[in-house]
Amino acid sequence: MERRVRVRFAPSPTGALHIGGVRTALYNYLFARQHGGDMLLRIEDTDSTRFVPGAEEYILEALDWLGIGIDEGLRMRDGKIEAVGEHGPYRQSERREIYHQYVKQLLDSGHAYIAFDTPEELETKRAEIPNFQYDARTRLQMRNSLTMPAEEVKALIDKGEKYVVRFKVEPDEDVHVHDLIRGEVVINSNILDDKVLYKSADDLPTYHLANIVDDHLMEISHVIRGEEWLPSAPLHVLLYRAFGWQDTMPEFAHLPLLLKPDGNGKLSKRDGDRLGFPVFPLEFHNQKDGTVSSGYRESGYLPEAVINFLALLGWHGSGDQEMYTMEELIKDFSLDRVSKSGAKFDYEKGKWFNHQYLQLRSNEELAEMFLPVLKEKLASLNSPLLSTLNSPYGVSRSEELSTIAKVIGLTKDRVNFVPELWEQTNFFFVAPTEYDEKSLKKRWKEESPRHMTELLEVLEGAPSWDAETLDGIVMPWIEAHEYGVGIVMNAFRICLVGAARGPHIWAITDVLGKEETIKRVKDAILTIGQLTI
């Protein structure tokens, strides 16, 4: 009988959600959707000391932004956290009573025992004995319920002594883990230590216990998680067995890690800071340590670009296709085509994806996104245009946006990110105050002032101001005098733009209008004339 596919993404609220975690969430989501199953979100907050306020909201908001939908558990809806599903609560810190019961079960069945060794005692032990491990060989020399009389154990607990519950790993057994990506992985139980499953200090289980209990209770069919969990997978298998749940044990798939773009090792927050790119989906203000981390969203990334980029880092489709919508990913996704080796984070490719998706967005949409950037820039320049943009009596919002959309349409193919639109469009909004030296050197000739003065007359006499008309009078004029199209047009461009760049010249004059165009040419003749003297 085929089991209903139920997968989960189970992050810890210890800070911003790492981009590798986002990819794990994405693969889980794609897998669930493809099989018509459920995607759950559970918060693994069993380490109270590492809890960071706001992290949970951050994680949920990030997934919401990226379009990674949650069917059950915790999710973000209209900016608010909501819990859905019958298997809750979905925060591990709210599941204490549940864990108590299962800890007791393991204790009663002899699969676990109580240990009183303090962290300090263990530390000195580890310092004294090289490669010390709390396991079958050493546990009988430690302070635990295996070595102490039951009355003493009880007395210590009643006294309020802190203790932990450890899993009793039977030695000398080859534990087989079937991994959907890596095949059969065999590890001998001798290298496993008696893992702590529960700590009385904060009355919470550790990851290992909570994870197995919750996955079982939440009827998880597939555990898709990062490769860093592979070494503890045998322990998890042993736990399923100890509980007698081996028949419903989920399938495992351990995903390759995301590596640093340069050098070796796991991609970290530091790498992003060092190399200048975000490692987190959203900007995050860490209330605990006061740090601020940049995010993809704030850097101008489109969610669909981030998704596509991430999907292809460690996975490839059935063909040569590179551009994938979420729907296409869901259709084509397969765990078989997940790579086994780690993937170096290729930020350049991320930029390319964003460029592609930016071109797909309508000019109007981009105008909406660009507006805040534009206003900020104009404000910093003290531009009078800003008040026009903001004034309720000035240009209406829709007209304002349509002009912006127009210039975006002329320039978007040369940017990777929305904020970069400013560098490409600034001259549409603000007349040049200075002229690029390199452009002048190359494109402003001795005869240019004369050409521009003559051009002014031609322009003044234009019967109308559309591209076709202007082209129809300017080109013949250039030809008649044999001035050279390049020489005149480039000088003209410098007058309007301030540099030798930008869209087609008649597209620029069209947006600027007759009055502004003529004004800019006049100003340029004066200013550049003074510069060259």
Add this chain to the structure above:
RNA sequence: GGUGCUAUCGUCUAGUGGCCUAGGACAACGGCCUCUCACGCCGUAAACCCCGGUUCGAGUCCGGGUAGCACUACCA
């Protein structure tokens, strides 16, 4: 140190014994387009970690090296 995982162009990767004189994409470089800068298009350069073995035949299977990574907490 121990255990495990991994190993194809600079990067992401295709490749499941002959279709591989190793394919695609990003980046790089060159050209075309052109009033500029871009975009776009076309093209160039660029890789099977090493050594053995199996086989008529190995990037592909096996063994051994080597290298990288992960784990080795009362963190997840």
